[in-house]
Amino acid sequence: MSRLLVVDDEANIRLLYAEELKDEGYEVETAASSAEAVEKLQLATFDLAILDIKLKNESGIELLQKLVKERHEMPVILCSAFSCYKDDFSAWLADGYVVKSGDLTELKQEISRVLAKKALKAK
Amino acid sequence: MDSDFCWNRDCIAQGECLNIHNDEKELLDLKEQRQLQKCIECDRLAADIARFQDSSNPLSPILSLLLSEYQRQKNQIQSLGNFLDTKTLEIRFLHELGYVLQSSVDLDEVLSVALTAITAGKGFGMNRAFLLLKDRETGLLNGYLGIGPRTLEEAGQVWNEISSKDMDLKSLAQNFRLNKLSSERAKFHDILEQLTIPISDTNHIIVKALASQHPVLIEDAFNNPDVPAELARLLGVDTFLLMPLISRTRRIGMIIADNFITHRRISDDDMRSLESFSFPVAFAIERAALYDKLQVELNRVTEAGKKLKEQQDLIVRMENMALVGRITSSIAHSVRNPLMVIGGFARSMLKNSSESDPRRTFIESIVAETRHLEGVLDEILNYSDSLYPTRDFWDVNQLIETALRDTSDLLTAEGYGTIYTPGDHIPPVYIDFKQLSYSLRTILQSDISGVGEDKTITITSENRESGVVLVVKDRSRNITQAELDHLLIPFSETRDLGAGLGLALCKTMLEKQGIPFLAIADEPEGIRYIITLPTHKEEQS
Numbered sequence: 217m218s219r220l221l222v223v224d225d226e227a228n229i230r231l232l233y234a235e236e237l238k239d240e241g242y243e244v245e246t247a248a249s250s251a252e253a254v255e256k257l258q259l260a261t262f263d264l265a266i267l268d269i270k271l272k273n274e275s276g277i278e279l280l281q282k283l284v285k286e287r288h289e290m291p292v293i294l295c296s297a298f299s300c301y302k303d304d305f306s307a308w309l310a311d312g313y314v315v316k317s318g319d320l321t322e323l324k325q326e327i328s329r330v331l332a333k334k335a336l337k338a339k
Numbered sequence: 340m341d342s343d344f345c346w347n348r349d350c351i352a353q354g355e356c357l358n359i360h361n362d363e364k365e366l367l368d369l370k371e372q373r374q375l376q377k378c379i380e381c382d383r384l385a386a387d388i389a390r391f392q393d394s395s396n397p398l399s400p401i402l403s404l405l406l407s408e409y410q411r412q413k414n415q416i417q418s419l420g421n422f423l424d425t426k427t428l429e430i431r432f433l434h435e436l437g438y439v440l441q442s443s444v445d446l447d448e449v450l451s452v453a454l455t456a457i458t459a460g461k462g463f464g465m466n467r468a469f470l471l472l473k474d475r476e477t478g479l480l481n482g483y484l485g486i487g488p489r490t491l492e493e494a495g496q497v498w499n500e501i502s503s504k505d506m507d508l509k510s511l512a513q514n515f516r517l518n519k520l521s522s523e524r525a526k527f528h529d530i531l532e533q534l535t536i537p538i539s540d541t542n543h544i545i546v547k548a549l550a551s552q553h554p555v556l557i558e559d560a561f562n563n564p565d566v567p568a569e570l571a572r573l574l575g576v577d578t579f580l581l582m583p584l585i586s587r588t589r590r591i592g593m594i595i596a597d598n599f600i601t602h603r604r605i606s607d608d609d610m611r612s613l614e615s616f617s618f619p620v621a622f623a624i625e626r627a628a629l630y631d632k633l634q635v636e637l638n639r640v641t642e643a644g645k646k647l648k649e650q651q652d653l654i655v656r657m658e659n660m661a662l663v664g665r666i667t668s669s670i671a672h673s674v675r676n677p678l679m680v681i682g683g684f685a686r687s688m689l690k691n692s693s694e695s696d697p698r699r700t701f702i703e704s705i706v707a708e709t710r711h712l713e714g715v716l717d718e719i720l721n722y723s724d725s726l727y728p729t730r731d732f733w734d735v736n737q738l739i740e741t742a743l744r745d746t747s748d749l750l751t752a753e754g755y756g757t758i759y760t761p762g763d764h765i766p767p768v769y770i771d772f773k774q775l776s777y778s779l780r781t782i783l784q785s786d787i788s789g790v791g792e793d794k795t796i797t798i799t800s801e802n803r804e805s806g807v808v809l810v811v812k813d814r815s816r817n818i819t820q821a822e823l824d825h826l827l828i829p830f831s832e833t834r835d836l837g838a839g840l841g842l843a844l845c846k847t848m849l850e851k852q853g854i855p856f857l858a859i860a861d862e863p864e865g866i867r868y869i870i871t872l873p874t875h876k877e878e879q880s
Binding site: 228232318 | 679682683687690706710748
């Protein structure tokens, strides 16, 4: 079972992601801030992180850079309230990019794609 | 003495005096004038005076003296008259030349006037002239322009042409500048190219002449030890004039003039005339050259001012962008997150509710409405993003491949295939990548509602003079041009998703970047979208 880390400052969104992704068969942990995410990453290993670009008073992009640098084996999917970040250089560091939507189909597809790619790479 | 000689008569008949022409009839009745103008040089009077001297009259010697003195003074007056006429013509010519030179700040025009004046028959009448200009930076005297015929045949043609047109100096110079400047430069290219002399070569005759600031007449050039053999060979004449161009104390250049065709002797008078002419020419050349430099500096200052203005505009735009960015960011978070939560949980509830659940219809409504609101929000955010494009040079293939990758899942799900044919030698294009990427995605996605059998969307890129032309062809949609135009009007179409901005937003985005966007409905060929991407900054509107 793949372990996912969801980082978002909105409690309801964390809850929604956790419920929906558990239904899909993933083990889900959530974090409300970069600090909490780093803490959880030190305690456990995750197969993938889902990261909100805009966290309260901090940038998800900075956390992304940190993750790419320190945990390059763990893929990251960026979630954003706007689509324009998709074409930003810094966002290209991520393995996937999803615009936030009540319809989580795209996110779920992206998670499957990125995990499959990771598995392929591991082989 | 017989007093009935014709010179002594008050009146004479027409034809009686061979020296009086038909247009001088008034002299027939004007004895004194006739005597002074005609008789004094007449052989008959001379014969009578000789006879008078033979008669040993005591008045005879003094008459002879008076007559010879009269003749001498008459010749002197005539010579002075001729000299005066020549000088008047010369002054008139110099006046005209000075006027033309003073009224121009265009270097080519000044040079055309100067060289035309040297070679024109109405001017100094030399056959050929070469102008060498001093380049301060390289310290070289460089052959710049030549004028004159290279052969006797050409000389005949040119002189006939000039005499048939009877043009004044200004017209001749204008004619030269407009019709002959380039060809003369090309004609003497071989000579001009070799007329390059370092100013540091102080032993060179031309540098010496320039240093002396006075004209130098070179004679017997082929045997003159002061003249380099290659210079004599290059010019092909044994006599030529070196005329330094000096403005105040500054050395501007040198004119070499010769009579290559006629071999007419260059006189001291020629030298003096040309010397007096060289000062205004040197001054005019220096002024025109300075004006050229001034223009260059002015252009630089203008360009710097323009760049400064652009920077100011950019700062204002960036401030605006930051403001818009903050607002949209705030809207995005304030609206999208709750929408997402509402829509997400509604879907979750829908997923977990049974088909018979009476609340299912309400939940479906919530899902549909949140989906609609998310679409509206997307378009509004994209629209605000389009207000301030950020352009840079981008690779076209990367742009298209990104758009195709982003839309591939959706297109594949709808049974569409895409073919991209990149053109040869496609240069980078100056665009806002995000907006172009969005536009291409929107165009591709807008195509998926097609009903035709051919569900292949083709994209081509081609490098043309106007820019890189992208053509997206979709044969699956057959709509009229009017219907397509309607789609390009903002908010004209409200679909299940979105506010109806789609293609209209693409058009606005592209137009804001000065990128031409054409949408052509071509039944039964489908729709063609043509986007011409600029390859230079200047092509922006």
